[in-house]
Amino acid sequence: MNINIEVNNKLIQAKKGETILTALNREGIHVPTLCYMKDLMPTGACRMCVVEVEKKPNLITACSYPVEEGMKIKTNSPRVVHSRKTIIELLLSNHPDDCLYCERNGNCELQKLSEQYNIRERRISGKKNKYRVDQSSASIFRDPAKCILCGRCIRVCEEIEKVTAIDFVGRGSKTIINSAFNKGLNVSSCVNCGQCIMACPTGALHEISHIDRVEAALNNPEKMVVIQHAPSISVSIAEEFGLKPGADINGVMNAALRKIGFSKVFDTSFSADLTIMEESSELIHRITNNGVLPMFTSCCPGWIKYVEEFRPEFIKNLSTCKSPQQMLGAVIKSYYAEQEKINPENIFSVSIMPCTAKKFECSREEMTNNGIADIDAVLTTRELVKLIKAYGIDINNIEPELADNPLGTRSSAGKIFGNTGGVMEAALRTAYFKLTGEELINYKIDAVRGEESRKEAKIQIGKLEIGVAVVSGLAAADKLLTEIENGRKDIHFIEVMTCPGGCIAGGGQPITHDVKRIKSRIKSLYDIDKTDSIKASHQNPYIKEIYENYLGEPLSHKSHELLHTHYSKRDVLK
Ligand code: SF4
Numbered sequence: 001m002n003i004n005i006e007v008n009n010k011l012i013q014a015k016k017g018e019t020i021l022t023a024l025n026r027e028g029i030h031v032p033t034l035c036y037m038k039d040l041m042p043t044g045a046c047r048m049c050v051v052e053v054e055k056k057p058n059l060i061t062a063c064s065y066p067v068e069e070g071m072k073i074k075t076n077s078p079r080v081v082h083s084r085k086t087i088i089e090l091l092l093s094n095h096p097d098d099c100l101y102c103e104r105n106g107n108c109e110l111q112k113l114s115e116q117y118n119i120r121e122r123r124i125s126g127k128k129n130k131y132r133v134d135q136s137s138a139s140i141f142r143d144p145a146k147c148i149l150c151g152r153c154i155r156v157c158e159e160i161e162k163v164t165a166i167d168f169v170g171r172g173s174k175t176i177i178n179s180a181f182n183k184g185l186n187v188s189s190c191v192n193c194g195q196c197i198m199a200c201p202t203g204a205l206h207e208i209s210h211i212d213r214v215e216a217a218l219n220n221p222e223k224m225v226v227i228q229h230a231p232s233i234s235v236s237i238a239e240e241f242g243l244k245p246g247a248d249i250n251g252v253m254n255a256a257l258r259k260i261g262f263s264k265v266f267d268t269s270f271s272a273d274l275t276i277m278e279e280s281s282e283l284i285h286r287i288t289n290n291g292v293l294p295m296f297t298s299c300c301p302g303w304i305k306y307v308e309e310f311r312p313e314f315i316k317n318l319s320t321c322k323s324p325q326q327m328l329g330a331v332i333k334s335y336y337a338e339q340e341k342i343n344p345e346n347i348f349s350v351s352i353m354p355c356t357a358k359k360f361e362c363s364r365e366e367m368t369n370n371g372i373a374d375i376d377a378v379l380t381t382r383e384l385v386k387l388i389k390a391y392g393i394d395i396n397n398i399e400p401e402l403a404d405n406p407l408g409t410r411s412s413a414g415k416i417f418g419n420t421g422g423v424m425e426a427a428l429r430t431a432y433f434k435l436t437g438e439e440l441i442n443y444k445i446d447a448v449r450g451e452e453s454r455k456e457a458k459i460q461i462g463k464l465e466i467g468v469a470v471v472s473g474l475a476a477a478d479k480l481l482t483e484i485e486n487g488r489k490d491i492h493f494i495e496v497m498t499c500p501g502g503c504i505a506g507g508g509q510p511i512t513h514d515v516k517r518i519k520s521r522i523k524s525l526y527d528i529d530k531t532d533s534i535k536a537s538h539q540n541p542y543i544k545e546i547y548e549n550y551l552g553e554p555l556s557h558k559s560h561e562l563l564h565t566h567y568s569k570r571d572v573l574k
C-alpha cells in the first residue's frame with residue numbers, strides 16, 4: 001500500500017512499512033549512512049542518517065524509522081547537517097591523520113563524508129587511544145586505530161558467515177573490536193573470508209599483502225615467476241581502470257602480467273576443469289559405491305576451515321579434491337616443471353584470487369608436495385590492480401594476448417566457477433557425460449543459477465536422479481547442515497561458497513557496495529559461457545592431454561598424490 005510523504009517540500013509516494021531511507025533512496029535522494037547494511041536489520045548505532053521530521057522533537061534515524069502517512073521530512077536542514085558534522089568530527093577526533101598512507105585512501109567512507117561536509121580542520125581534539133595492530137592472520141590485517149565502531153564487520157561475520165570471530169570488547173571510549181581473549185585472529189575461529197573487509201568503511205581492515213614477496217621474486221634472477229588468474233578476475237577489474245563494470249579484459253590482463261615480468265601466465269579456469277574431472281568422478285564413485293553422501297565441494301578454503309572448526313563431523317563429506325588454485329599450483333611444479341625441465345624449487349608460483357582465504361589456504365601444510373609449497377604467494381584482485389598501476393601499465397593501450405599453454409586453455413564451464421552455482425553446473429555437465437556417454441543438449445542449468453543464498457534441484461542423469469543444492473554464505477550452509485543432521489537424505493551433492501554470490505563477490509575483490517557492479521560481473525561470466533565453443537571440462541583438449549600424458553585417469557594414484565588432500569578437526573579460540 002502506498003502512502004504520501006513530503007520530502008524537502010516535495011510530495012513523494014512511499015510504501016507502508018518501509019524505512020525512510022528506502023523511500024528516499026528510491027527517489028534518488030542520498031542520505032549518508034555508516035552502520036547501515038542493506039538486507040540486515042538496522043541497528044541505529046551511528047546516527048549518521050538522521051533526518052528532521054516535522055512535529056518530532058528529536059532527529060530520527062532514516063535507516064531504522066518507518067515512513068508514516070503525511071510525514072514531512074527535511075534531509076538537509078541546518079540542524080541535520082550540524083548533527084552529522086558533529087558525528088564526523090567526533091569520529092575524526094580519535095582517528096589517525098594518516099590518510100596518505102592508508103590502504104583505503106580515496107575509497108574511505110569517513111574521508112568522503114569529511115569532504116562532503118567540508119570538514120577542513122580538527123575542531124575536537126580528543127585523547128587518542130593507542131592500539132596494537134593484529135597482523136597474526138595469514139589473510140586479514142586489523143588496525144583498531146582506524147576503526148569507527150560501526151559494527152558492520154561484526155554483523156557480517158555473525159549474520160552472514162555465522163563465525164563470530166570478532167566482537168565489541170570494553171566499554172565507553174575504551175571500546176574496540178577484537179577477537180576472542182584479545183588473541184590474534186590466527187588462533188580465532190576466523191575463516192579468512194574477508195567479508196569484514198568488504199563491509200568496513202575505513203582502512204581498519206584489509207588483506208595481508210603479498211605484493212612485496214611477489215616483487216622480490218620478480219627481481220630474483222634465479223626464480224622463474226609464473227602467475228595464474230582465477231575465473232572471476234578478468235570480469236572484476238575493468239572498472240578500476242575506468243572501463244565498463246563487468247567487461248571481460250582477460251586478454252589485456254594476460255598482456256599486462258607479462259609486461260610486469262611474469263614468465264608465464266596460466267588460467268585457473270584450466271584447473272577448474274581439472275577439479276571437475278576429479279570431483280565428478282569422486283561423486284559418481286561415492287554414489288555408485290555407497291560412499292559418504294552428500295558430498296560437499298571443497299574449492300572454497302573459508303568453507304573448509306568452517307567445517308574443520310565448527311562441524312568436524314562433516315569432514316568425511318568434503319570432497320578430497322584440492323581447490324583449483326592448489327591443483328594448478330601442484331601441476332605447475334610437477335607436470336609443467338618436468339615438461340620444461342625446470343627444477344620446481346626455482347619456480348615461484350603466484351595466483352591472483354578474488355579471495356583473502358586463499359592466502360591462508362596456500363600456507364596450509366597439506367598444500368605442499370615433498371616439502372615444496374604448491375603456491376608461493378596469493379594476490380587479491382585489489383592487489384593486482386595496485387601492481388598494474390605501480391608498474392605503469394596502461395591497460396587501455398595494450399593488445400590482448402592469450403594465456404600460456406598447456407595450462408592456459410579452459411572450457412567455459414571452468415570460467416563460470418566464479419558465480420555461485422558455477423561449480424555445480426560445471427560438475428553436472430561432466431557427470432552427465434560420464435554417466436550417459438552423451439553430451440547435454442542444453443548446457444545451461446537454470447535451477448542452479450541465481451543469487452539466492454540457497455538453490456535446490458533434482459537432476460535426472462540417465463536412470464539416476466541426483467539431488468543437488470547450492471549455498472553461499474556460511475550461515476546458509478550451516479542451516480543446510482542442520483537439516484542433513486536431522487535426517488535429510490534427498491541431496492547428494494552440495495556446492496558451498498563462503499562469500500554471498502560466490503567468488504565474484506569475494507573478500508579480495510575491489511570494494512564496492514554497488515550491486516549493479518556485482519550483477520554485471522555475474523552476467524559477464526554467463527555471457528562468456530553462452531558464446532564459447534568448449535562448454536564442458538571434459539572437452540578441454542589440454543585436460544585430455546594432461547590425463548593422457550601424465551595423470552592417467554581421474555582418481556588415479558598420480559591424481560591422488562597431486563590433486564587430492566585431507567582435512568582434520570581444528571581447535572581454535574571461539
Ligand atoms: S575474515 Fe570472515 S570470518 Fe574472519 S573476521 Fe572477517 S568476516 Fe569473520
Ligand code: SF4
Pocket residue numbers: 146147148149150151152153154177196199200201202204205
Ligand atoms: S573494523 Fe571497520 S567495519 Fe568493523 S567496526 Fe571498525 S570501522 Fe566498522
Ligand code: FES
Pocket residue numbers: 032033034035036043044045046047048049050061062063064
Ligand atoms: S546508518 Fe542509520 S544509524 Fe547508522
